Amino acid sequence: MKDYLVKLRNKLFGVNAVLAAIQELKEELRQELKQKSLSSNFELAEDILALSQKESRATLELLENSYEIETNTTTDQKLKDSQLNVYNFQKMLEQPPSEYNFIRFDPNNNCNLHCVYCHNERSNDIIDTEELKNFLENKVINTNSFQVGCIMEPTLDPRLCDLMLMIAHSPAKPKDMFILQTNGILLNNHDYEKMRKAGLTHLSVSIDSDEPETQKALRSGTNLNRVISNLKGFRQSCPETEIIFITTVTSANIQEMEDLVNLGIELGVNRFSLREIFYHPESKIVDHEKMLALLLKDNEFSKMKHNLIEKFGTKVNLFFADNEWLKTYEVQMMESSLRV
């Protein structure tokens, strides 16, 4: 028996020693990779500045990849990337104070549109203002980025700008990006001056086409001309805030991407995020027949991506997220948001 226990102890100590060594190696590698990719991002930016237009096309592919490297590696792995919404708010309040990389916050859980591909459930629930203040003051040590509007439509909440100012005057004032994500239709109901004072760095607007009919068919309840006129008004009041176009690419609008980027350029947009439509067959929200017709075929997204890179070169920043990328991202988000 004694022999057996001694053997077992040696075995366990052996295993522990191996595990500790692996852990140490992993940490060394992580630090090394972090340094390398930080410097290669820097070098990449230098290279791109030095490139002639002719050469720039091929490096755009590198640039796209660098977006991912950037978001993964300039960030300390320990920092959280969390959603904050009516589903997880009470659980988030129970957490110890934390440092965040990204907080994606929805003050409300409703929307003015019914986009054909949107899987998100809605309700009239909102986050209570005082409870939010408590969270921001006592549970956030700091954050690199803060986004308002993630799963629903923040402009539907009349408190929007006051909540943004509350965030800006709390420890959750982001060090890097302060983003408003919206469908853009109700933007003009809000006080742009307050947004400017809150330090909004990016306005990310969902827009699927430069054709009013396509935009309407995909984003039921919207009106392209109204979104465009809101963007013009916003730009005048907040010239420092960068406008981003975020597009859901489906079979109904994939042929219109080039014109959409041109529309963006006309409006002063320099950054475009194009995301392949995703589909959850178990959803009780979406119309499955319509969804199946909107899905892209193999390689369609990739072909579109290469056409746009060919067409626009380094004139604008293009970011592409296919379904594989979105799947990984979604799992990470759900895990770190106490929703799984």
Ligand SMILES: C[S@@+](CC[C@H](N)C(=O)[O-])C[C@H]1O[C@@H](n2cnc3c(N)ncnc32)[C@H](O)[C@@H]1O
């Ligand atoms: C859920 S919305 C919430 C924010 C705001 N209501 C908006 O539309 O911008 C965030 C983004 O997810 C995109 N989205 C929704 N359903 C999608 C799907 N099935 N596939 C790809 N993107 C989707 C929307 O187009 C939008 O750009």
Ligand code: SF4
């Ligand atoms: S506007 Fe945003 S939240 Fe509303 S239905 Fe469309 S994608 Fe969903």
